[in-house]
Amino acid sequence: MKKVSESAGDLKKLIKHAIEDLEVTPTEYQQIMDCAGADGHIDKEEAALLAQFQTMIANGTIKRVKE
Numbered sequence: 001m002k003k004v005s006e007s008a009g010d011l012k013k014l015i016k017h018a019i020e021d022l023e024v025t026p027t028e029y030q031q032i033m034d035c036a037g038a039d040g041h042i043d044k045e046e047a048a049l050l051a052q053f054q055t056m057i058a059n060g061t062i063k064r065v066k067e
Contacts (some may be wrong), residue, residue, distance in 0.1 A: 008045035011035045015053045023063045 014032045018024040025033070032053065036046050056062040 005039070006047065007035060007039050008016060008049065011046055012048050014019065015049055018045055018053070018062055019056065022061065023055070023065045025065055025067050027067060 011032065014028070014035055017026060019033070032050075036042055036050055042050070053062070057064060
């Protein structure tokens with residue numbers, strides 16, 4: 001079984017926080033994007049997390065708010 005990358009774990013924590021709050025600030029959004037690209041490679045786990053995150057923003061589950 002393939003181990004999840006450390007950056008995928010960090011990304012999951014950041015996205016989980018946004019889901020719990022049901023909102024994401026520009027700073028949090030940038031942290032999520034920076035975390036995803038930090039190692040220069042978006043693996044399958046990170047891609048799935050980002051897709052879920054973007055879907056939740058698109059359907060209004062997570063709101064983008066000002067700081």
